[in-house]
Amino acid sequence: MFPAAILVGAPAQLLPPWIPYRFFLTAVLAHVAFWFMLALAADDLVGFTGGPGMVLGALHMLTLGVLVSTVMGAASQLTPVATGLSHFSLLPIRVSWWLHVAGALLLIYGFVTGDAWAAPAGGALEAAALLAFALMLGDLLRRTSFLRVPVRFAWLSLLSLAGFLVLGLTLIFDFSGGFPADRQGLALAHLVLAAHGFMGLLVLGFSNILVPMFALSNSPPAASANASLILAPAAIAIALGGIFSELAWLTALAAAIGLAAVAAHLHGMAWCLRNGQRKRLGLSFTLIKGAWVLLLLNPVLGGLLAFGLLGETGPALFGFAMLAGWLLTFLTGMLQRIVPFLAGMNMAGKGVKPPRLSQLADERLLGVHAWCHAAAILAVAGGIAAGNPAITLAGSLAGTAGSLAFAWYIISVARSFRAHQLASRQQTPAPGNIS
Amino acid sequence: MHDLTLALCISLHEDHMTTLQLLERLEAALSPKSAQQPLDTGDMAVRNLLTDVASVLKAEVTSHFAFEEENLFPRFSEELQSFVPEMLLGEHEIIRPLANQTIDLARQALEEGFDAQSWAAFREAGLELAEREVFHVQKEEMGFLPGLEQILDEDESTRLNVAYLQAKG
Secondary structure, eight states, X not given: OOSOOTTTTHHHHSOOTHHHHHHHHHHHHHHHHHHHHHHHTHHHHTTOOSOSSHHHHXXXXXXXXXXXXXXXXXXXXXXXXXXXXXXXXXXHHHHHHHHHHHHHHHHHHHHHHOOTTHHHHHHXXXXXXXXXXXXXXXXXXXXXXXXXXXXXXXXXXXXXXXXXXXXXXXXXXXXXXXXXXXXXXXXXXXXXXXXXXXXXXXXXXXXHHHHHHHHTOOOOOHHHHHHHHHHHHHHHHHHHHHHHHTOHHXXXXXXXXXXXXXXXXXXXXXXHHHHOSOOOOHHHHHHHHHHHHHHHHHHHHHHHHHTTXXXXXXXXXXXXXXXXXXXXXXXXXXXXXXXXXXXXXXXXXSSSOOOOGGGSSOTHHHHHHHHHHHHHHHHHHHHHHHXXXXXXXXXXXXXXXXXXXXXXXXXXXXXXXXXXXXXXXXXXXXXXXXX | OOOOOSHHHHHHHHHHHHHHHHHHHXXXXXXXXXXXXXXXXXXXXXXXXXXXXXXHHHHIIIIIHHHIIIIIHHHHHHHTOSHHHHHHHHHHHHHHHHHHHHHHHHHHHHHHOOOHHHHHHHHHHHHHHHHHHHHHHHXXXXXXXXXXXXXXXXXXXXXXXXXXXXHHO
């Protein structure tokens, strides 16, 4: 069955466009800030294993600023259109954006400067934002009766959200004494639950809707989807066991199961691309395919890290490959597809001929971003592996250049959309002016 | 390919597939590299493409569009909501003249070949048509056909499908 009858109830399910856009605009601005902060932190990044400073600030600019903002915006719009259900209220989404922006900025400021009150205050606000988001998403998931695989992935993601929030707040408020692990173990568990659990499971679940939607294919085969649905959370749970017990073989087992989960997921995605009616999927899917390669690499690096085979810079390399390599690459690929698509949906039937999606912004900017992003990922990863801050700095600067091009593209789409909205309003006679 | 069950939806879906396959070929032929190099209409592959452009697009914007507008959009509006049919109808109105222009230019090229001016016009119309039609088909596949599956029963679908196939000739 096609994954979603996306448009059947469209008017009720399409949010006011500026609600998802504000999350997406936040994400693209944070994207620029992330690469710039990474350039400032190039010297410290190579041997980073945790602790406050610019690297931790940059890390959270990426995770909260870019990744979480993108997911919050996409999920708040995509879930209602995919399930055919309306939000019970838009208030939690609106409130969550304000809390999220304020919380992330304070938290990052606290991490960078070591300010005593900023990180706890920011952490509390961010937790409130994510709980409001979870309330919104959980309500839709609770009411839907189909899209079994994506819905279960989303529930597991929300469970991981609860876990990573507890661990994150524990780290911020330094309540680590009650847990069977040292502070570094807690930080690693927090990272695994946030990146693989909350973000990763949501990405796997929504990929089962978005990839068939853009490729115009059926849903992935049930066997692939079910296998990844079972194996991915199992790998995360076992990885947490490995971290807390400090048993390397358990972490390696998690990596092996994670690899199987990724293989099953990618088998399903490849099936969609092979069987989809649309073959020319453009630059966005070049990035998405690149992200899939890095996703495949992720459990391999995790397994090598468990046995200490990645050297001293292993933790930084593993974290960078997972967050910037897989998740950032995937989400920028999706974002450049979703933002014009949503603009096109919202411009339909407004009386003025809508521009083509390719006319909403200069698509050459996406080419600049893709090249710079690829160079940045390779250089920063290479710089970390070689212990060479100069290469890491060069990569971060390439990333900054690419992120500026990307931000320019997304802002241009928003400006074109705004111009079309204004033109449509001018053409529609006001109620009192109908002759 | 989709798990559609009603004969009418399967027919409409198969037509979408045919159209998308043609548009993929058209987009490939109109790639940026070809901007300064008009297609050689003496080449059999090019002649086949232009012939298919004329026939497939004609069927799409005449029988396919007309059948949807006369028989399906009103029903969809009554049973579900009017947003989707209104949006799709608006797109038909934009795509139809573009498709007719592309068809005319393809037919003209089959007879006379392309010069710089007709090639530029064909490229511009073809690329815009491909982009708008792909987005349109995407919307029909995502929302319209699943919606029809909800509102039509098997008998009605069979009856409408016979009428559709007859309209197509």
